[in-house]
Amino acid sequence: MAEITLTINDKEVKGEDGDTILNVCQKNDIDVPTLCHFDGIPDMGSCRICIVEIEGSGRPRISTSCTTPATDGMIIQTDTEKLRGMRRNVLEFLLSEGNHHCMYCAASGDCELQDLAYRFGIDYIKMPVTPSEESTHVDSSQRYLVADPNRCILCYRCVRVCNDMAGNQVLGISNRGSKAQIISDMGENRGESGCVSCGTCVQVCPTGAILDRRSAYMGRKTEVDTTKSTCLFCSVGCGNEIISRDNYLIRIEGDWDAEPNKGLLCVLGRFSPLYDECRARANKPMIRKDDQLQKATWNEALNAVAEKLKFTDKDKIGGLVSTHATTETLKLFAKYSDDMGAKNVGCIEGPISDPPEKGFDLSDLNDADLYVVVGEDLSEGLHQVVGFLIKRNLIERDKRLVIVNDEETGLIEFADKHLKISELDKAIELCKDAENPIVVYNDEAINQVDKMREELADNAKFFWMPPGINSRGALAAGLDGEFDPDKASCVYVMACEAGDISEELLSKLKKADFVAVQTSYMEPWDEVADVILPTTIWAEREGTVINMEGQELKVNKAVDPPKEVKAEADILNALAEKIG
């Protein structure tokens, strides 16, 4: 890129061809106030706070710096009396429309409009303060968020992220001028629209116009603790920020700096853990006596398990693990099972296929021109962020999506073609014609994908969606085998949060002589466990996981576990010591 030289506020500064004036200012630490600008989404100059004066023949021209390309030799002023006055006017207009009475706004203290109003010393508003007649309907139809158009400043950040970043294409604008309003789909309530609750709009809204219901009024940014970690609800391994206050979990946000997701999260990672998890926490060790689980001390519970493991024939011992666990814990589990000679060990999700591709880079999705999705849904359940990364690319005309699946999947409305599995050959032909095809698949589609691999050789990339969260960690620990409940009379389960267990497996476990479960929640294990060993949840865990890309990602502890709850590895070590 060619270097360009500009004069900004009488100082010579450098930029690159293709930069906007705002880019150049930011690169050179020149402070230009902004409001609608947001890193990572296209600028549109809707708020007009970032205006600058550009000198030319005649009077200086006033332009929004975020949308004006910087050119070599430009002479620019960013902070004149005139600009300050104009910015103040813009702010007063924004504050005068709608409801900007901060005393009863959940965003107060964390609001970019308020910050600017303070910065410009606004102590009264020249124009009449009147709520707009158009936008008094507060939309609280969505389960996780509330949209209050009265506090909306029409910066369009939410519209841009919903469409361009998360690819969900739900939000838009209706009407023009003072009647303009953010709408969902064709004007439906958000709860009845196609909104998939990814929450990206909540995270970027600069004001109190979109709020996370649960955390509203629970603490300002300066009052809460933020812990960067990794989402433990599927194998994308999205980077998140866990927001807590006094050891209480408040909210989960996407980490803009994290590689796989760059700030995006899906409903499973952002909202469900705090809104939808309603199982009772396992918070004390328990032993079954007279067919009832009863409170015990850690010593009693560990002794009961150690006794059983010690005196059971090793061929009758079974081990079942959840991939919610960190790689370190999975390796420890594998080591202790080996030490005991137990071989009937596997993951709750079943055996894991070990694909030839040891890893891939999700950001390659941006360079692909054809996406073939085999077996996966990507619109609900796991790996939704991969769905977003694909959908947002489909905005570009020459990119196509092909679904190979006998069922209807959620991505079909975005797809160019929906093929049956018997039509796999057509998909292979399309890949041959494409420049940069990427095949996204899961273990259900192994056979089809093997065939594609054979025919396409190196001409396509294959992205495996592992069945569990840390399946690659389980592979690294050698835990890819199958657990056979019929062969085990004494079963040790390291369940962590896992609760989605088939009835069949549960009923088989019920028949075993002895089942010990190391778990975060009582359900469904209280039905089958003889001993419950309470362990941490995602926000209390520390270690690493290996995501679908093969990247090792750090999981950090945001809050302390309840008093009697122990970390997974501590339980395993204590048990190993007792067994000797």
Added chain:
Amino acid sequence: MPKVTVATDWLDVCAGCHMSLLDMDEHLIELLSKIEITSSPITDLKEPPEEGVDVGILTGAVSDTHQRRVARRMRERCKILVAIGDCAAMNGIPTMRNDLTPDDVLTRGYVETESTVDGKIPKSREIARLLPQSMPVHEVVKVDVNLPGCPPSAESIYFVLKELLEGRIPTLSGEYLKYD
């Protein structure tokens, strides 16, 4: 040196701003060596003296004919008028009724409230009439200093009064400029 005279009054408002004034605690005692509070809604004397005061303080928005009279009287009787609180400076809570007509507001309040039986909108010449819109003080009379906040902190009220005593019109920023 004669003391600087100060009068306060309230309009469409809760008592929070006046509570914040009292919340100055020991600063109030310090200030009282330099200023004299001639009248206020929370003292025996309610109305600003006819001979006038140096500083007039108003809290609250202007929403009815009585409040408009009170605002005008304070303006006439003071040299420097200070509007304290979000309601006085920026219209605040009373703005909520601005997309309704006064009739709607009264009907809701006196007739439709869930606990009301056979309610009637009271009518008497002695009762002030609601203005079509509630307004911040500066829309009715000239204001010299606006101090927003709901309520503004005791420190910011103290800051404003100290600045005025020093002969300066205060400029608010940092901790002294808050809307909540």
